[in-house]
Amino acid sequence: MLRFTVALAALLAFTSPVAAPAVAAPAPVVITGDTSDRYPEGIAWDPTRHAFLIGSIATGRISVVGRDGVPHPFGVAPGVSTFGLHVDARRNRVLVTYADIGSGERSSEATAYKQSGVAVYDLRTGRLLRRIDLNTARLNPAGGKHGANDLAIDAAGNAYVTDPAGDAIYKVDRAGHASVLVRDARLRSDSIGANGIVWDPAGFLLTVRYDTGVLLRITPAGRISEVAVGKHLVGGDGLAMTRDRRLIAVTNKLGAPGLEEVTVLTSTDAFRSARVQSSEAWLVAAPTTAAVTPDGTYVLSGSVDILLAGGSSKHFTIRRF
Numbered sequence: 349m350l351r352f353t354v355a356l357a358a359l360l361a362f363t364s365p366v367a368a369p370a371v372a373a374p375a376p377v378v379i380t381g382d383t384s385d386r387y388p389e390g391i392a393w394d395p396t397r398h399a400f401l402i403g404s405i406a407t408g409r410i411s412v413v414g415r416d417g418v419p420h421p422f423g424v425a426p427g428v429s430t431f432g433l434h435v436d437a438r439r440n441r442v443l444v445t446y447a448d449i450g451s452g453e454r455s456s457e458a459t460a461y462k463q464s465g466v467a468v469y470d471l472r473t474g475r476l477l478r479r480i481d482l483n484t485a486r487l488n489p490a491g492g493k494h495g496a497n498d499l500a501i502d503a504a505g506n507a508y509v510t511d512p513a514g515d516a517i518y519k520v521d522r523a524g525h526a527s528v529l530v531r532d533a534r535l536r537s538d539s540i541g542a543n544g545i546v547w548d549p550a551g552f553l554l555t556v557r558y559d560t561g562v563l564l565r566i567t568p569a570g571r572i573s574e575v576a577v578g579k580h581l582v583g584g585d586g587l588a589m590t591r592d593r594r595l596i597a598v599t600n601k602l603g604a605p606g607l608e609e610v611t612v613l614t615s616t617d618a619f620r621s622a623r624v625q626s627s628e629a630w631l632v633a634a635p636t637t638a639a640v641t642p643d644g645t646y647v648l649s650g651s652v653d654i655l656l657a658g659g660s661s662k663h664f665t666i667r668r669f
Contacts, residue, residue, distance in 0.1 A: 375643035375668070381417030382662040385409045387451075388650035390498070390586075391666065392433035392442075393639040396471060400639060400666060402648065403430030403444065405451050405655065410444060410469075413666070423474035426467030428452035428459055432498035432545075432637075435471065436505065439522070442469040443507055446479075447495035451655060461493035466509060466520055480524050482509060487518065487528060498586070498637075500547040502568070508553055510535075510542045517542065517555065517566060530570035534562070540603050544587035544637060546595070550618050556584030556597060559604050563597075565619050576621035577613065582606040586637020588645060594625065596645055596669070598635050602652055608635060610647055610669050632665045645669045 385404035388411070392401045399414040401422060408425030410433070427446030434443045444467045448459040464483040469476055483494040493513040500508050507520040508529060515536035519529040535542040540558035547553055553566040554575070561580030566572045583599040583606015590596065595613040599606045612625040634653035638645050646668050651661035 375641075376415055377668045379413065379415060379417045379646075379666040381413060381419060381664055383411060383419045383664060384662060385411060385419070386660075386662055387652050387655045388648060388664050389636045389652055390430065390432045390445075391637055391639045391646070391648040392435045393641045393646075394435045394442075394471070395437050395642075396435075400646070401433050401435065401442065402650070402664070403433055405429045405431075405449075405650075405652065406453055408446060408452060408454070410442075410474075417666075421474075423469045423476055426476065426479055427463050427465065428454050430467075431496070432509075434499055434501050434507070436501055437471060439505055440471045441477075442471050443467070443499055443501065444469070445496040445499055445509060447497065449495050461495055461513060464494040464496045464511060466496060466499065466507060466526075468524070478524050480520050480526050482511070482518050482520075482526055484526075487526060488514065488516075497543055498545045500545045500553060502547045503549070508545060508547065508566075510545045510555055512537070512540045512543050512558060515541070517545070517553070517570075529568075530566055530572055532572050534564065534572060534574070543585055544597070546587045546589045548589060548593065548619060550593070552618070554587060554589075554595060554619060556581050556587060558584055561599070561604075561606065563613075563619075563622065573620070575615075575619055578624055579611075579627075581611060585635075586648075588638040588640050590640055590645065595619070595622065596638050596640075598630075598638050598647055600634055600636065600653075602634060602636075602656060608633065610635065610638070628669070630667075632667055638669065643668070 386406035388402035411419035428448035561582035563575040586598040588596040632649040
């Protein structure tokens with residue numbers, strides 16, 4: 349009888365709603381929100397907060413966005429506008445590109461297409477640690493227009509930065525020293541050149557030229573070559589790399605006759621060539637880039653199309669691919 353009582357008690361405890369272990373709610377497919385900072389163009393996943401970080405073309409401020417879509421401030425604005433973000437959780441850092449492309453609230457003749465750099469923050473506190481100017485006479489002796497856009501981080505913590513208005517990829521080491529990794533005519537455009545960039549853990553960079561959709565492979569020594577792909581990623585804005593080394597390319601028609609799509613590319617020869625695994629027409633207007641999370645890849649649409657059309661919007665959408 350005792351055995352039966354104990355067994356029954358154990359069974360009741362196991363099946364009781366009170367005793368049952370909590371089950372985490374499934375990750376949402378779509379996160380929507382409004383932000384007074386307006387027009388986020390870049391996004392990154394923060395594994396320490398289980399939330400996203402987004403930037404702002406309008407104010408340059410950075411926000412933390414959770415599942416509820418409510419933005420919370422993170423640090424001070426490093427410049428007129430912010431674009432690419434990368435969370436380096438291993439080193440407790442957030443790296444952000446800042447520039448002035450003429451669309452920010454504080455844009456001026458003194459900074460438009462002159463301000464260009466990378467800001468480094470303490471991931472835990474949001475404190476600004478340093479700003480690295482990428483538009484100096486040493487880095488850009490020929491002058492011209494400049495504006496840092498996206499960045500990637502290698503295993504050693506070095507950052508690599510694109511400048512769609514210029515012809516160079518910059519390297520910023522962990523100490524904050526900046527140099528030109530490669531300067532090449534294939535990166536330059538009369539409109540928008542090299543844009544999104546990722547680090548492949550096999551030991552090289554991939555970047556996409558926005559206007560032509562050409563995908564480029566760059567070694568740590570600065571050797572650059574075109575990746576043979578079955579289609580050009582015209583309007584190629586953001587790139588992301590999944591853990592199984594699939595390349596996610598987000599394209600739009602904000603500044604080129606591209607398609608609003610998310611394309612998955614794979615390679616069997618370390619991205620000397622690649623094939624299109626799939627392409628999905630995006631249901632939300634003006635997607636710009638993507639962030640890989642444990643729950644899948646999420647794509648940001650920050651109403652940049654409305655900004656460029658002369659309208660106004662506070663709305664953003666983060667949708668799972």
